[in-house]
Amino acid sequence: MITGYFNYWVVIILMMMGFYIVISDSNLIKKIIGLNIFQTSVFILFISMSKVKGGTAPILIAGADVYSNPLPHVLILTAIVVGVSTSALGLAIIAKIHRAYGTVDETIIHEQDDLQDEN
């Protein structure tokens, strides 16, 4: 029971800690890092599902007949590279925000916006 579900449970803990960073921290860069942690935990969930006990990596060789499932590997392989591209886009937006507001802290940005609305 414990070893059968340990992977999934740790994945959920990691996912929730990433989610916690995203919703509780006001620094935008730390939010992006939280999203990365969330994303990587989803990758671990997918790869955990592809594992077959006693299997080996899905590269066909003589003498092995049990392989892990290659399909989730393909999905996650491309998702990792797409993930870094989207993070880079997020970081570019943060750099732009820093130029406009002089800060990357969400709370201060909201305060500045409220001040502008009043004027």
Place this chain on the structure above:
Amino acid sequence: MDIETIVNISLLTMLALTVVVLIRMKSLLAIALSSGVYSFLSAGLFVAMDAVDVAFTEAAVGAGITTILLLVTIAITGREQTVSKHKRFLPIAVITITGAALIYGTLDMPPYGDAKAPIHTHVAPHYLTQSSEEIGIPNVVTSVLASYRGYDTLGEVVVIFTAAVGVLLLLGNAAKRSGRKQ
């Protein structure tokens, strides 16, 4: 307990500890480097779970490129983090409820490493048994990526292309313009 299980459990524990430390950190520089450590540990976990191609990508992308991009952004924005004034109670309540619901959901899943799980019965056996005849290359991940699911991969490449266009539109021209002014 066999060696694979021990490696698996210790890597997962180290991953969780890394994130706990990362949450409590205040310096963005240290946070960026810890997220690199997190990526590297998960790459090790992918090797333990037979996903060598994924581990390779995660080590190069997550631990390499992402960390560099984070560091460059921190060089733009400054490394110290202001102390958050957010209330802690609501986020903790949200993640506890969501996490409990998700853990309840996992109880219906097939246990880790089960060869009879539904995921292993549909198309995967076809790829594993037929690809050496149909495609003729030993790495099944490459044959699925580039041939069976070539259309999906084209979509992924276009997404990467679009993200790059987005970054260049946001920052590329601005950098050039400010360069001309000076």
Place this chain on the structure above:
Amino acid sequence: MNPRSSLILREVCRLVIPAVMLFALYVQFHGEYGPGGGFQAGVIFAAAVILYALVYGRQKAQRILPTETVRYFIAAGVLLYAGVGVATMLLGGNFLDYNVLLQGHQQAQHLGIFLIELGVGVTVGAVMIAIFYTLDEFCE
């Protein structure tokens, strides 16, 4: 970023960077037999260029691999990938159905996979280098 990096760093990088680039090519063209492929190769090649730019300064890296060239490569990889799909359609097959490219179907699959992996590698590598150049330019 810093053209005046330490002597040890510069000399070690002089030895390491060619090996990293060679490894990227190995990963690109050996991906059908071992772990690897276009995605990984592109990222490793970009990492070599980024390491060069970090140690010797971005301007020096841009003299070898100018921003304009990198931007053309971003589009060239996607065009090569989609071009293979269009070529298979013109030869009478489905989109990305490599079997019509050559006579023997295994050779045709090999050629198709080789070409699209090359397209993926070129795009991914160029995208990573372009993003780094852009962020670093914005940094100044």
